[in-house]
Amino acid sequence: MTEITSLRPLAAVLVSAAVIVPILLSGNRPNLRESWTGLAALAKFAVVASMVPAVLAGDTYVTDLGEFLPGVRFALEADALGVLFGLLASLLWIITSSYSIGYMRGLDEHNQTRYFAAFAGSLSAAMGVAFASNLLVLFVFYELLTVATYPLVAHDETDEARAAGRKYLAYTFGGGVAVLAGTALVYWLTGTVAFTPGGIEALTGADPLFARLAFALLAAGFGVKAALMPLHSWLPDAMVAPTPVSALLHAVAVVKSGVFGIARVVLDVFGPDAVADLGMGLPLAAVAAFTLIVASVIALRQDNLKRRLAFSTVSQLSYIVLGLAVLAPTSLVGGLLHIPAHAFMKITLFFAAGAIHVETHTDDISDMAGIGRRMPLTMTAFAVAAAGMAGIPLVAGFVSKYFLLIGSVSAGQTLFAVALLVSGVMNIGYFWPVVYTAFFETPEDSDEKPLIEGPLGGRFAWGRAAVAEADAAGGDAPSDAVADGGHAADGHTDAHGHGDGHAGGWERRSWTGGESTWFMLGPILAVALGSIVLGIVPDGAVFLRVVRLVVAGVTGVTV
Amino acid sequence: MVDPVVPPFLAVLAAALVVPVLGRRGGHAVGLLVTAAVVPYVWLVPDGAHIQTLLFGFDAVLFNVDGFSRLMGLVFGFIGAVAVLYSWASGADERQTAFALGYVGTSLGAVFGGDWLTLIFFWELMAVTSTLLVWHYGGRAVRAGFRYALLHGVGGTLLLGAVVWQYVETGTFLFTGEGLVGAVAPILAGVGIGVNVGFIGLHAWLPDTYPRPHIAASVFLCVYTTKTGVYGMYRAFPEGELAIAYMGALMALFGASMALLQNDMRRLLSYHIQSQVGYMIAGVGLGTALATAGAFGHVFNHILYKSLLFMTVGVVIYRTGEEHLEELGGLWRRLPLTAVAFLIAALSIAGFPGFNGFVSKGMVLGAAHKEHYDVMWYLLLAGGVGTFLSFIKLGYYVFLHGEYDGDVRPANAGQKVAMVAVAIPCVAFGIYPPALFAILPDVGSFEYTTFTVGHVAEGLILAALGVVGFVLLKKPLGKVGRVPDVDALYNRAGFYGTRALVVGVTGCTPPSTARPSRPPRGSPRRSATRPPPSRASASCGRSRATGRPTATGPPGTSTCVRASGRACCSSRCCWWSRCWCSSDRRALSLSPSRSRRPPPTERPTASAPNGAIRPVTPRQRVYTNQAGRRRTGHPAWPSARPTRPRGPPDAHRNALTRHPNRRRPARAGAVPARRRRGDGRAHGGAGGAHRVARRRRGRRLARGPPAAAFEFTYTAVDDGYRVTVTHAGGDTVAAADGGRSRWSRRPASASASTTASSPGTRRPSARRRRCRRTRSSGSSGRRPADGRGCSRPTERRRSRPRPRDRAPEPRGDGAPSAS
Known part of the structure; x- marks a missing residue:
């Protein structure tokens, strides 16, 4: 393993920061502005991808910018773990850029210039998180990421959005403080904060109490963005942001930066052995298992699709944390592989939710009966990703869940394996009603969503009765009960056609893209395809190889 | 063996992908060819052919041919082809057949997998594809399909757990020939596979799901899932397991007993799947050579005759539109070939000497007997x-009792071909058992002579017992209504348990309600006048209908009350505690469910005979109580939720809507569509069902109506009171007179109704059994006791909302506009 001194990590970080100015300057010319975003996205991905072959060969790229604090270098280092995150974020940014254009223009959003500029900034920060070479640099970019994403969360400028933004800042800055404290503690204990695969050696000999404290601080600090309960509540609220933000940042970049931080702490600061010796793996895993079950339970009750997705995110992030905390090599592979797997699946789901919103202004699952006619491709992609979330084969989720299960069982952590299995069933419980309501129900013939809200057996308690009654009573006379089950304008009274056109069932659109703009459809299909590719040939997709490399480098075990 | 072999599932799955774009005829042709090609392909691929590969970095064998998988592949391919033909003949659309082909393909993948990883891979996919096949039918099948998916999700999860434990134990996924080892894996696998094969207690998905989808979908469903389960059980326990064997024997008895109590034809057959799979499981559990051979022979035979049974019953449903035994009878004259096919299949499944079921069932029985x-x-x-x-x-x-009056055409050509194609092997393997033995997997040597005096006598005695038993039990069986199964228990437990769990975790106020209202994104102007929130985001203090703060208090300040008027436990409004904002009348009016019709511009006027005319709004019920006082609000009574007429069994609606050549037995007037000759009672089995239906209706009545749709005028009249149910449009729907629970459908006053008419003239041909029963049991000429229950619309009840003939309605507030 050699360190290649190169500017590429720095370029990967800066390329999107550099386009912020052109984006701001070309605010009056949207096409030019968006082309800056696209250019930066492609360039960033190219830079990161160019580092992949050497990283797979075991080398790392380092940009050293000098001394940051005494004993701490401000250096960027693209190692295997960093490339895993960087590659994922930069690849998905390309796709999200296209989607953003379709979404923001589709809704005629305000302040699109600020939006795209902040998005580019966020990606810079995310890349910095990926390529940080020590805890302090990681902390800096971690905080920058919070700052850069705030305008995106509060984009709506409504009271609700501002409140969500404040909450977001409070939570994540609080987490940042914890990270800083943990970093200082690690520095105090060992004299270094640089990432070392397998852990900083001096930590094993350090005072266990302080080492545990440092671990707890770091895990809690990063756990905020990883949405570990009880630090998760900013995430569902942040769903007030435009959907592309929810998709890339709140399913991939921001939340994964928290997970990634935990991965760094477990793998490169303490090392799995030291974590096991300190006895910190079990509590972390317990928190993760608790989170993944409880978040699934909460998700069962959400009617708003994005909120349901948010709680699903909370749950799935804990898969990753659980995999990291179980500390067995196979579970590490499973956890790290779940980073890209979950990213592809969840971004598909969010993209689909956003496309539905743009096209039909429908946000609630209970209003989506029969929407598969209107948006066939979108909902098909949704169905694929939802199946993957439940761990159905052919989709990415199956592979990572499989590794996680094997890891948990082989480590003797039966309870965590059970939690994973239960969560898989609950995923069926909260995602598949969306699928079947979209494709196999009609507005006048649908059951209650969320399912637990309605009477047992859904519609049959009264929905059909009312329909039948109206039918029998009046023949072709007004059947109000039918309209009851449908989509008359309850509160969708805004001027721009909310709920238009689906009062009597959705119109049928073709399977060839008639449902939306290809700016959105293309990304949706691309990420859905990506999650299938990851599910069938995870080795062919580069991610599993990188993950194996990371785990082999840390534990010395080839999985 | 490194020949370039192609796993057969690839071709079938590819066909599944292209079928939807080929149209109905072309799609079915492709499906037929591909599945039929599986049979010779599987037959010709040599033993031991396999494809070794790495799946996610683990050794895996995607395709592995041995005697067991070959047997499964043969019959899966054959029945797949027949069922595709039958689908085409029965009017299935190409998308349904595509789902079915996906199901066939994943099942083939599961039985040809050479390791646990491949098996679980396809096992879970099979659950998905079969769920899609059920869902595709829509209607009642959707919710049943979801229950099916959940249960199979649990089963698949358990099996996945077993596979993982097996891997951790042995370090490999490959079949070792020893089944699952360790302490945990066998138990998990036993229960997980037990879901698929219908262990008692885990079986309720069978009768719940299989009767609901399209008749052709049922043919597919009855074949693959359970038999793949048997195959998986053998792979998990090749040496047998006595507990499983006993479970199998219990299943055999339990399934048959429950089947005996059913009146829905496909439900009856579904219980028989459990019963017959019980024989197979008993064979697998016994584990001796004879038992295993018998089990797999029974798998083969069972697939033949069970699919034939579902096809014959499907033809009956297809041609008559009836699912229930009460509605049928005397069909053998009209469906002669179907009746013969049914006879063959029934004798086969019952194990009558000379039919294929006799051979394999006898082997399992013989094995059990031999091992004492x-x-x-x-x-x-x-x-x-x-x-x-x-x-x-x-x-x-179905075929004998009484005579069927309606016009029933015989099965069409495609259906006939499909039935004959399956009936022939049923007889052939029964008459010449060595043909069956030739395709059985090599499980070691065993001795079994099919036609010994003892075996034949056994079969004949069973048959005689059956005949005698039926003569004795005919009357008591007729009194049996719908028998609840365990799902009545665990559906409720699951539902209310989940609800309690979710509420326990998330608290009383659902997050979606507590959340500040979020406007639809993308409003061009972001002003202070926000568009009202959607339904789910309305919070306390806001009318659920309009999203605006209601008059009784500013947002957040209105108090919470129960519908009954009692105070709430907390200040939070919550569907769970049945607490609602006091400002929210509609929520209060008993129906927390979605009532989303916009208020009409003109308030309808409900006119009752005694002149109690008063404008009503959809959200407010006006009634006069017995003392003559006018009341507004939500009376505890009458809570006349409109009852659902016993609808047509919607399972055959494709056949109804898509096949004009199918004729319903239509007769004019109030004469029942079909009348039986024979005993005075229409059918012995109807009594119990009738009572059950009445009880259900009672329960339904006890709940609230959809509040916006109907108004209730409650009037004191001479000898009691009268309740008039008025449609929001102004039409009187029904009226009930004092004390008597009888609902009449006549308009309460001449002026009140223009559209409602007597059911006697409206849809005479579609009256249900209940009407007939009422009449035939001596009360002919009288209006049926339950006019509502007897009316049955003939079309699929998915009517569209009417064209908006009223003026555009004001959005938002539901305030009355007329005086």
């Missing part, structure tokens, strides 16, 4: 008697 498991033997024999009984019942009430 007497209890098991008797259980299996008793299951055999139950099988005879229930198929005599089924055949008698």
Whole structure:
């Protein structure tokens, strides 16, 4: 393993920061502005991808910018773990850029210039998180990421959005403080904060109490963005942001930066052995298992699709944390592989939710009966990703869940394996009603969503009765009960056609893209395809190889 | 063996992908060819052919041919082809057949997998594709399909757990020939596979799901899932496991007994799947060479005759539109070939000498007898008697009993070909058992002579017992209504348990309600006047209908009350505690469910005979109580939720809507569509069902109506009171007179109704059994006791909302606009 001194990590970080100015300057010319975003996205991905072959060969790229604090270098280092995150974020940014254009223009959003500029900034920060070479640099970019994403969360400028933004800042800055404290503690204990695969050696000999404290601080600090309960509540609220933000940042970049931080702490600061010796793996895993079950339970009750997705995110992030905390090599592979797997699946789901919103202004699952006619491709992609979330084969989720299960069982952590299995069933419980309501129900013939809200057996308690009654009573006379089950304008009274056109069932659109703009459809299909590719040939997709490399480098075990 | 072999599932799955774009005819042709090609392909691929590969970095064998998988592949391919033909003939659309082909393909993948990883891979996919096949039918099948998906999700999860534990134990996924080892894996696998094969207690998905989808979908469903389960059980326990064997024997008896109590034809057959799979499981569990051979022979035979049974019953449903035994009878004259096919299949499943079921069932019985498991033997024999009984019942009430009056055309050509193609091997393998033995997997040597005096006598005695038993049990069986199964228990437990869990975790106020209202994104102007929130985001203090703060208090300040008027436990409004904002009348008016019709501009006027005319709004019920006082609000009574007429069994609606050549027995006037000759009662089995239906209706009545749709005027009249149910449009729908629970459908006053008319003239041909019963039991000429229950619309009840003939309605507030 050699360190290649190169500017590429720095370029990967800066390329999107550099386009912020052109984006701001070309605010009056949207096409030019968006082309800056696209250019930066492609360039960033190219830079990161160019580092992949050497990283797979075991080398790392380092940009050293000098001394940051005494004993701490401000250096960027693209190692295997960093490339895993960087590659994922930069690849998905390309796709999200296209989607953003379709979404923001589709809704005629305000302040699109600020939006795209902040998005580019966020990606810079995310890349910095990926390529940080020590805890302090990681902390800096971690905080920058919070700052850069705030305008995106509060984009709506409504009271609700501002409140969500404040909450977001409070939570994540609080987490940042914890990270800083943990970093200082690690520095105090060992004299270094640089990432070392397998852990900083001096930590094993350090005072266990302080080492545990440092671990707890770091895990809690990063756990905020990883949405570990009880630090998760900013995430569902942040769903007030435009959907592309929810998709890339709140399913991939921001939340994964928290997970990634935990991965760094477990793998490169303490090392799995030291974590096991300190006895910190079990509590972390317990928190993760608790989170993944409880978040699934909460998700069962959400009617708003994005909120349901948010709680699903909370749950799935804990898969990753659980995999990291179980500390067995196979579970590490499973956890790290779940980073890209979950990213592809969840971004598909969010993209689909956003496309539905743009096209039909429908946000609630209970209003989506029969929407598969209107948006066939979108909902098909949704169905694929939802199946993957439940761990159905052919989709990415199956592979990572499989590794996680094997890891948990082989480590003797039966309870965590059970939690994973239960969560898989609950995923069926909260995602598949969306699928079947979209494709196999009609507005006048649908059951209650969320399912637990309605009477047992859904519609049959009264929905059909009312329909039948109206039918029998009046023949072709007004059947109000039918309209009851449908989509008359309850509160969708805004001027721009909310709920238009689906009062009597959705119109049928073709399977060839008639449902939306290809700016959105293309990304949706691309990420859905990506999650299938990851599910069938995870080795062919580069991610599993990188993950194996990371785990082999840390534990010395080839999985 | 490194020949370039192609796993057969690839071709079938590829066909599944292209079928939807080929149209109905072309799609079915492709499906037929591909599945039919599986049979010779599987037959010709040499033993031991396999494809070794790495799946996610683990050794895996995607395709592995041995005697067991070949047997499964042969029959799966054959029945797949027949069922595709049958689908085409029965009017299935190409998308349904595509789902079915996906199901066939994943099942083939599961049985040809050479390791646990491949098996679980396809196992879970099979659950998905079969769910899609069920869902595709829509209607009642959707919710049943979801229950199916959940249960199979649990089963698949358990099996996944077993596979993981097996891997951790042995370090490999490959079949070792020893089944699952360790302490945990066998238990998990036993229960997980037990879901698929219908262990008692885990079986309720079978009768719940299989009767609901399209008739052709049922043919597919009855073949693959359970038999793949048997195959998986063998892979998990190749040496057998006595507990499983006993479970199998119990299943055989339990399934047959439950089947005997059913009146829905496909439900009856579904219980028989469990019963017959019980024989197979008993064979697998016994584990001797004879038992295993018998089990797999029974898999093969069962697939043949069970699919034939579902096809014959499907033809009956297709041609008559009836699912229930009460509605049928005397069809053998009109469906002669179907009746013969049914006879063959019934004799096969019952194990009558000379039919294929006799051979394989005899092997399992012989194995149990040989090993001196007497209890098991008797259980299996008793299951055999139950099988005879229930198929005599089924055949008698469908084909013999009475006479069918309507015009029923015989099965169409495609259906006939499909049925004959399956009936022939049923007889052939029964007459010449060595042909069956030739395709059985090599499980070691065993000796079994099919036609010994003892075996034949056994079969004949069972048959005789069945006939005698039916004669004795015919009357008591007629009194049996719908028998609840365990799902009545665990559906409720699951539903209310989940609800309690979710509420326990998330608290009383659902997050979606507590959340500040979020406007639809993308409003061009972001001003202070926000568009009202959607329904789910309305919070306390806001009318659920309009999203605006209601008059009784500013947002957040209105108090919470129960619908009954009692105070709430907390200040939070919550569907769970049945607490609602006091400002929210509609929520208060008993219906927390979605009532989303915009208020009409003109308030309808409900006119009752005694002149109690008063404008009403959809959200407010006005009624006069017995003392003559006018009341507004939500009376505890009458909570007349409109009852659902016993609708047509919607399972055949494709056949109804898509096949004009199918004629309904239409008769003018109030004469029942079909009248039986024979005993005075229309059908013995109707009594119990009738009572059950009435009880259900009672329960339904006890709940609230959809509040916006109907108004209730409650008037004191001479000898009691009268309740008039008025449609929001102004039409009187129904009226009930004092004390008597009878609902009449006549308009309460001449002026009140223009559209409602007497059901006697409206849809005469579609009256249900209840009407007939009422009449035939001596009260002819009288209006049926339950006019509502007897009316049945003939079309699929998915009417569209009417064209908006009223003026555009004001959005938002539901304030009355007329005086």
